[in-house]
Amino acid sequence: xxxxxxxxxxxxxxxxxxxxxxxxxxxxxxxxxxxxxxxxxxxxxxxxxxxxxxxxxxxxxxxxxxxxxxxxxxxxxxxxxxxxxxxxxxxxxxxxxxxxxxxxxxxxxxxxxxxxxxxxxxxxxxxxxxxxxxxxxxxxxxxxxxxxxxxxxxxxxxxxxxxxxxxxxxxxxxxxxxxxxxxxxxxxxxxxxxxxxxxxxxxxxxxxxxxxxxxxxxxxxxxxxxxxxxxxxxxxxxxxxxxxxxxxxxxxxxxxxxxxxxxxxxxxxxxxxxxxxxxxxxxxxxxxxxxxxxxxxxxxxxxxxxxxxxxxxxxxxxxxxxxxxxxxxxxxxxxxxxxxxxxxxxxxxxxxxxxxxxxxxxxxxxxxxxxxxxxxxxxxxxxxxxxxxxxxxxxxxxxxxxxxxxxxxxxxxxxxxxxxxxxxxxxxxxxxxxxxxxxxxxxxxxxxxxxxxxxxxxxxxxxxxxxxxxxxxxxxxxxxxxxxxxxxxxxxxxxxxxxxxxxxxxxxxxxxxxxxxxxxxxxxxxxxxxxxxxxxxxxxxxxxxxxxxxxxxxxxxxxxxxxxxxxxxxxxxxxxxxxxxxxxxxxxxxxxxxxxxxxxxxxxxxxxxxxxxxxxxxxxxxxxxxxxxxxxxxxxxxxxxxxxxxxxxxxxxxxxxxxxxxxxxxxxxxxxxxxxxxxxxxxxxxxxxxxxxxxxxxxxxxxxxxxxxxxxxxxxxxxxxxxxxxxxxxxxxxxxxxxxxxxxxxxxxxxxxxxxxxxxxxxxxxxxxxxxxxxxxxxxxxxxxxxxxxxxxxxxxxxxxxxxxxxxxxxxxxxxxxxxxxxxxxxxxxxxxxxxxxxxxxxxxxxxxxxxxxxxxxxxxxxxxxxxxxxxxxxxxxxxxxxxxxxxxxxxxxxxxxxxxxxxxxxxxxxxxxxxxxxxxxxxxxxxxxxxxxxxxxxxxxxx
Numbered sequence: 001x002x003x004x005x006x007x008x009x010x011x012x013x014x015x016x017x018x019x020x021x022x023x024x025x026x027x028x029x030x031x032x033x034x035x036x037x038x039x040x041x042x043x044x045x046x047x048x049x050x051x052x053x054x055x056x057x058x059x060x061x062x063x064x065x066x067x068x069x070x071x072x073x074x075x076x077x078x079x080x081x082x083x084x085x086x087x088x089x090x091x092x093x094x095x096x097x098x099x100x101x102x103x104x105x106x107x108x109x110x111x112x113x114x115x116x117x118x119x120x121x122x123x124x125x126x127x128x129x130x131x132x133x134x135x136x137x138x139x140x141x142x143x144x145x146x147x148x149x150x151x152x153x154x155x156x157x158x159x160x161x162x163x164x165x166x167x168x169x170x171x172x173x174x175x176x177x178x179x180x181x182x183x184x185x186x187x188x189x190x191x192x193x194x195x196x197x198x199x200x201x202x203x204x205x206x207x208x209x210x211x212x213x214x215x216x217x218x219x220x221x222x223x224x225x226x227x228x229x230x231x232x233x234x235x236x237x238x239x240x241x242x243x244x245x246x247x248x249x250x251x252x253x254x255x256x257x258x259x260x261x262x263x264x265x266x267x268x269x270x271x272x273x274x275x276x277x278x279x280x281x282x283x284x285x286x287x288x289x290x291x292x293x294x295x296x297x298x299x300x301x302x303x304x305x306x307x308x309x310x311x312x313x314x315x316x317x318x319x320x321x322x323x324x325x326x327x328x329x330x331x332x333x334x335x336x337x338x339x340x341x342x343x344x345x346x347x348x349x350x351x352x353x354x355x356x357x358x359x360x361x362x363x364x365x366x367x368x369x370x371x372x373x374x375x376x377x378x379x380x381x382x383x384x385x386x387x388x389x390x391x392x393x394x395x396x397x398x399x400x401x402x403x404x405x406x407x408x409x410x411x412x413x414x415x416x417x418x419x420x421x422x423x424x425x426x427x428x429x430x431x432x433x434x435x436x437x438x439x440x441x442x443x444x445x446x447x448x449x450x451x452x453x454x455x456x457x458x459x460x461x462x463x464x465x466x467x468x469x470x471x472x473x474x475x476x477x478x479x480x481x482x483x484x485x486x487x488x489x490x491x492x493x494x495x496x497x498x499x500x501x502x503x504x505x506x507x508x509x510x511x512x513x514x515x516x517x518x519x520x521x522x523x524x525x526x527x528x529x530x531x532x533x534x535x536x537x538x539x540x541x542x543x544x545x546x547x548x549x550x551x552x553x554x555x556x557x558x559x560x561x562x563x564x565x566x567x568x569x570x571x572x573x574x575x576x577x578x579x580x581x582x583x584x585x586x587x588x589x590x591x592x593x594x595x596x597x598x599x600x601x602x603x604x605x606x607x608x609x610x611x612x613x614x615x616x617x618x619x620x621x622x623x624x625x626x627x628x629x630x631x632x633x634x635x636x637x638x639x640x641x642x643x644x645x646x647x648x649x650x651x652x653x654x655x656x657x658x659x660x661x662x663x664x665x666x667x668x669x670x671x672x673x674x675x676x677x678x679x680x681x682x683x684x685x686x687x688x689x690x691x692x693x694x695x696x697x698x699x700x701x702x703x704x705x706x707x708x709x710x711x712x713x714x715x716x717x718x719x720x721x722x723x724x725x726x727x728x729x730x731x732x733x734x735x736x737x738x739x740x741x742x743x744x745x746x747x748x749x750x751x752x753x754x755x756x757x758x759x760x761x762x763x764x765x766x767x768x769x770x771x772x773x774x775x776x777x778x779x780x781x782x783x784x785x786x787x788x789x790x791x792x793x794x795x796x797x798x799x800x801x802x803x804x805x806x807x808x809x810x811x812x813x814x815x816x817x818x819x820x821x822x823x824x825x826x827x828x829x830x831x832x833x834x835x836x837x838x839x840x841x842x843x844x845x846x847x848x849x850x851x852x853x854x855x856x857x858x859x860x861x862x863x864x865x866x867x868x869x870x871x872x873x874x875x876x877x878x879x880x881x882x883x884x885x886x887x888x889x890x891x892x893x894x895x896x897x898x899x900x901x902x903x904x905x906x907x908x909x910x911x912x913x914x915x916x917x918x919x920x921x922x923x924x925x926x927x928x929x930x931x932x933x934x935x936x937x938x939x940x941x942x943x944x
Contacts (some may be wrong), residue, residue, distance in 0.1 A: 057077045465514050488510075
C-alpha cells in the first residue's frame with residue numbers, strides 16, 4: 001500500500017492502493033477522493049501507478065467501462081490521468097450507507113485487450129445540514145407529568161456520516177425541559193424531551209420550545225424544529241408496547257395487501273386516556289409507499305412492491321398514543337429475502353466484429369461482463385456458446401468472459417459467424433439471457449485469379465480501325481475487395497522483332513484487348529500473345545493465359561484489269577470481220593485480284609454495249625464472243641463496257657471499255673473510230689436526262705397522291721354534312737334498278753341481296769345484308785317493299801381462262817444460282833446455292849423496267865393462253881414473274897448454262913439458226929435522232 005503526497009489546497013489528497021496484477025495483463029488499483037469535486041479534478045495517474053506507457057493509452061484506444069449506472073470519471077489519454085467527469089454526491093451514490101462508499105470501473109485497452117479494475121473510495125464532506133422531518137411538532141403533556149418524564153420527538157436526519165453526522169441536540173428555553181439522545185437496540189437513536197420541573201396548566205397552558213441538532217463538521221452545520229407543548233389535564237399512564245422491536249422476514253415477491261405484523265400497546269388508564277392509536281413515527285415517504293398501519297388495530301400491511309436488489313431491510317417506528325397525549329414507540333424491522341426474479345444482464349465491453357481469416361488461434365473477439373442482481377445461488381452465473389463454432393469462451397476475472405478463436409478460419413468456406421452467448425443462473429427455476437454476435441471474416445489474399453478458359457482464340461478482319469475491340473478475357477478471384485480486383489496485362493514479347501505492344505493493347509480493368517494498329521492479312525495472318533491476370537492483394541497473385549489472334553481476309557482490293565490496257569492517248573479497237581461466225585473470239589479481258597479465297601473469285605459481265613444482241617462475255621474467263629452471225633446492218637464501231645466483279649462481301653469491281661470494229665478493211669475501221677472519243681459526252685448527257693426524268697415522274701406521283709387524298713377528304717365531309725342534316729329531307733337518293741356484270745370480266749364475281757328500308761329520316765333508314773347467291777346481277781325494287789326474283793345466269797370465271805405463269809419463273813432460295821465458280825457439293829448442286837447478295841438497287845430497277853416493257857407489249861397480245869394485264873396485276877403476280885437477269889451462271893471449262901428449270905438444260909451458245917430466228921423475230925428498236933456523226937455513217941454505208 002502506498003499513500004500519495006497531499007497538497008495543502010483542496011481537493012484533499014487521494015490514497016492509492018496497489019492490490020495485485022493478474023497474469024501480467026490485468027491489475028487493480030484503488031484511489032480515495034472526497035465528494036463534491038468539480039468536473040476535471042485530478043483523481044490519479046494510471047500510467048505511473050499501473051506501469052504503462054503513455055502512448056499505449058492512445059494505440060490501445062483506452063477507455064473506461066462502467067457496468068451499469070452513470071460514469072462519474074473520465075480518462076485523459078494525453079496525460080494518462082483519471083479525472084472527475086461529473087460531480088459526485090456521496091449521499092446520492094451510497095444512500096443510507098454508513099460504511100465506506102466506493103465507485104468501481106474498468107480501464108480497457110485493445111490490441112491486445114487488457115483490463116484494469118479501478119476502485120475510487122468516496123470520502124464524505126460536511127455538505128448537508130441536519131434536518132428534521134417536520135418544521136413544527138405539537139406535544140400534549142399532562143400537567144401532572146412527573147419530573148423526569150420523557151417525551152419522544154422526531155429526530156433530525158443528516159445524510160453525512162462519521163464526524164459530519166449529528167453529534168448533539170439542544171433545547172431552548174431550558175426552564176422546564178432538557179433534551180437527551182438515546183440509542184436503541186436496533187442501532188437507531190431517539191431524541192427525547194425530559195421534564196425537569198413540573199408543569200402547571202393554570203399558570204402556562206402552552207409552551208414553545210426550539211430543538212437544535214448540530215453535526216461535528218468543520219464548519220459545523222445545524223437544523224432546528226419548533227416544539228409546541230400543550231399542557232393537558234392529568235393522564236398519569238402512558239401506553240406501553242409489548243415489544244420494543246418487531247422483526248419479520250418476508251420474500252420479495254409477497255403480494256400486495258398481505259398482513260405482515262400486528263403491533264400492540266397497553267395503557268393502564270381508563271376511559272379516553274386508555275384509548276390508543278397507532279401511527280408511523282417520523283418515517284420516510286418510501287416507507288409510507290410500501291407499508292400501512294391501521295390506527296385502531298395496529299395491523300401493518302404491505303401496500304407496495306418489494307425488491308431485494310433495491311433494499312434488503314426496511315426499518316421504521318410505530319407510535320402508540322392515548323387520548324391523554326402519552327405515547328410509546330416500537331421499532332419494526334422488515335427483512336426481505338431474495339427470489340430469483342432477475343435474469344443475468346449481459347454487457348458487451350469490447351467487440352471486434354471483423355477478424356482476418358489468417359488470425360492466430362486464441363485471438364480475442366469480444367469481452368463481456370455479466371451481472372445478476374440476485375444473491376447466492378440465484379446470482380451464480382454459467383456462460384457458454386455453441387460447440388460447433390470455431391470459438392470458445394474463457395473467463396479471466398469474476399463475471400468477465402472473453403470469446404477467443406479456437407480453430408483456423410476460412411472466409412471462402414464460411415464468410416461470417418453468428419455466435420450465440422447464453423448466460424444462465426443457478427436459481428430455481430433458472431433464468432437466462434442471450435446475445436448474438438455477428439463476426440465477419442476479413443478476406444486474405446490466398447487465391448490467384450483463374451481464367452474462364454485455358455486458352456482463347458480471337459478473330460479480326462483486316463483493315464480494322466485502330467483501338468478496335470478484338471475480344472474480352474475474364475478471370476475470377478475467389479477473394480474479396482482489393483484481393484479480388486483483377487488487373488490484366490500483356491507480356492511484352494517480340495514478334496519477328498516487332499513488340500507485341502505495337503500490335504495490341506489491353507484494358508487493365510475490363511480485360512478487353514484492343515488493336516493498336518490496322519492489320520493487313522497479306523502481311524500478317526496470326527500471332528499469339530500472353531495475358532496475365534493479377535489481383536490487387538499484397539503480395540499480389542497472378543496467372544497467365546495464351547491468346548491466339550487470327551487475322552481474316554477482307555475484300556479490300558478491287559480487281560485490276562491487265563488487258564486490254566486503257567489509255568487516253570490513243571484508241572485501241574478489236575476488229576471483227578463481217579464473215580465471223582457465231583462464237584467468234586473477239587478478245588479476252590484479263591484481270592487479277594490480290595485478295596484470297598472468295599474475295600479473289602472474279603466474274604465478268606457485260607454492262608453496256610452498242611448492240612447487246614451481238615456480243616457476250618464469259619462469266620468466268622472474260623472471253624468476248626459473238627452470239628450471232630454478223631450482218632451488214634451491224635454498225636462498224638461497237639463499244640462494250642465490261643464489269644469485272646469479285647465475290648467479296650461487299651463485292652468490288654472494275655470497269656473496262658472495249659472498242660470493237662465490225663469491218664473487213666482497215667481504212668473503214670480508221671474512218672469510223674475517229675469519233676469514238678466523242679461518245680463520252682453523249683453518255684454523260686444521257687445520264688443527266690435519265691436523272692431529270694426520274695425526278696419529274698416522282699414529283700407528278702406525289703402531286704397525284706395529294707390530289708386523291710384531297711378529293712377523298714372532300715367527299716367524306718360532304719357525307720358527314722348530309723348525315724347531320726335535318727330529319728325531313730326533300731330528296732331521297734336514287735338507286736339504279738340494275739347492276740350487272742354483263743361483260744363477265746369479274747367486276748362482280750358474286751351476287752348480294754340487300755333489303756333497303758327507306759324513310760324520310762336518313763338516320764333511321766336500314767340496310768340489311770343477306771347471304772350471297774350465285775347471281776352476277778344486283779336487282780333493286782324501287783318501291784322498297786320486296787326483293788326482285790333471282791335471275792339465274794351462268795358466268796365463266798375469268799380467272800379460269802388466265803393460266804398462271806410457268807413454274808420456271810419462280811425460284812426458291814435453294815434454286816437460286818450460286819456464286820460464280822462455286823464447286824458442286826453433295827449437299828448443294830452446281831449453280832443452285834444461295835445468292836451471295838440480294839438484288840442490288842440497279843438490278844431491281846432493271847427488273848421493273850423490264851416488267852413495264854412487257855406490260856406495254858402485252859396490251860396488244862391479250863388473249864387466252866397469254867399472260868395479260870389481269871394476270872400480271874392479279875394478287876398472284878409478284879416480282880418473281882419478272883425475269884431474273886442473274887439466273888445464267890457460267891462454269892469455267894464448260895459450255896453448259898445453269899437455269900432455274902433443271903429439266904431444261906441450255907447451251908452456252910445457241911445454235912446459229914436459233915440466234916438468227918431470234919434476231920428476226922425481235923422488233924427493231926426505235927432509231928435515235930440523227931446526229932452529225934450518224935449522218936456521216938449513213939452516207940458511208942450508202943457509198944458502200
